[in-house]
Amino acid sequence: MSTRCLVALTALLAFITAGCGAAADTGAPAGNGVEPSRDVLSAVVVDEAAAALLPADVKARGVIRFAASIGGTPPSAYYAEDNRTALGQDIDIAEGVAKVLGVRVEREAASFEAILPALAAGKYEVGTGNFGVTEARKQTIDFVTYVNDGQGFAVRANDDRLSGVDRLDQLCGLKIGTGTGTTFEATLEREKHVCPDQGKPPYEVLPFSEGSAVYLGLQQGHLDVVMNTINGLRHAAANQPNLRFLGEFKRLDVGFALKKGSPLAPALQAAVNELIESGAYRQILDKWGTTDSAIPRSEISPPEHS
Incomplete structure (x- = not known):
């Protein structure tokens, strides 16, 4: 971008x-x-x-x-x-x-x-x-x-490629937006091998210092998925148009x-x-x-x- x-x-x-x-x-x-x-x-x-x-x-x-x-x-x-x-x-x-x-x-x-x-x-x-x-x-x-x-994911409401995320290999080939220096970025980077290990295209991690840029990057189609806090995503999905919370991934x-x-x-x-x-x-x-x-x-x- x-x-x-x-x-x-x-x-x-x-x-x-x-x-x-x-x-x-x-x-x-x-x-x-x-x-x-x-x-x-x-x-x-x-x-x-x-x-x-x-x-x-x-x-x-x-x-x-x-x-x-x-x-x-x-x-x-x-x-x-x-x-x-x-x-x-x-x-x-x-x-x-x-x-x-x-x-x-x-x-x-x-x-x-x-x-x-x-x-x-x-x-x-x-x-x-x-x-x-x-x-x-x-x-x-x-x-x-x-x-x-804890950690959760969200997508555009009109994007039906994912109904939920239980494993990170469900994200293969997708662009994931998240916050710089967060547990989300650390988790995604640490497990980035899961897709290549299965012969699948890797997902791409795109960290942002501004949380606002993550959500708008998603809405503009520059990102496929957002990883953020469970409470933050729930609130965003209740207030932002065309945003769907995919559920909890891990509690912290x-x-x-x-x-x-x-x-x-x-x-x-x-x-x-x-x-x-x-x-x-x-x-x-x-x-x-x-x-x-x-x-x-x-x-x-x-x-x-x-």
Whole structure:
């Protein structure tokens, strides 16, 4: 795809996404059970036991420094119509955790693929971006889980070549769009041999930094399939014309990302569990239409789902 074409596609979906932002500002549901303006955090209060787990320097300054991947559409993290206000499930859970701990979130927007290396280098304390827990990532990153999401596929609704994807060899010969630096890209690249091993044409992996470009590349016929988060694809299929969700491929726990051995992990885990026990957690997920992704309890760097 040419650079000129990609810019045009990105600009067009930015316009479409702005329409979703308008729904957030007016309080109108954004589809797929999403209610962007619903207040789910005002009743959250400080839990002294969780706050006591904060490292002394963080408690003293009263701020946790977050890097956040923000963009696209609900439910994870996106911008309202003003292109400045961050909304979404990741945002609400982070803000709820901060309220439980009695601190503020200092959030800096960063590209998805840049956050994990920056955490390992100590630039940020916590990262959000629907980061799935994998054994490879756990070599350098710790995770504090807060939902269970995972990997799925979508196609144009008028494309009947696929009814679902259970195995990657069903994608032989197709062009697959996904996000740069994601578990989707890693999975596709790692298993790229499956088609040639069977004497079939390989699938082509086309990673994009802009999620908007992936969906428009699909609609314009430059891509055959999109691989993304289960919740993201469900929402997109409910709101975008001519898009069909093919179902779940693999579940993954999703969590706050931290530098390996970060002393913040126990405090974040305690705060997530307090949100779960108080009922605020369920309200957040209900607001964003993601109650199927609820976890019973937060864990620190659990094993990757097989």
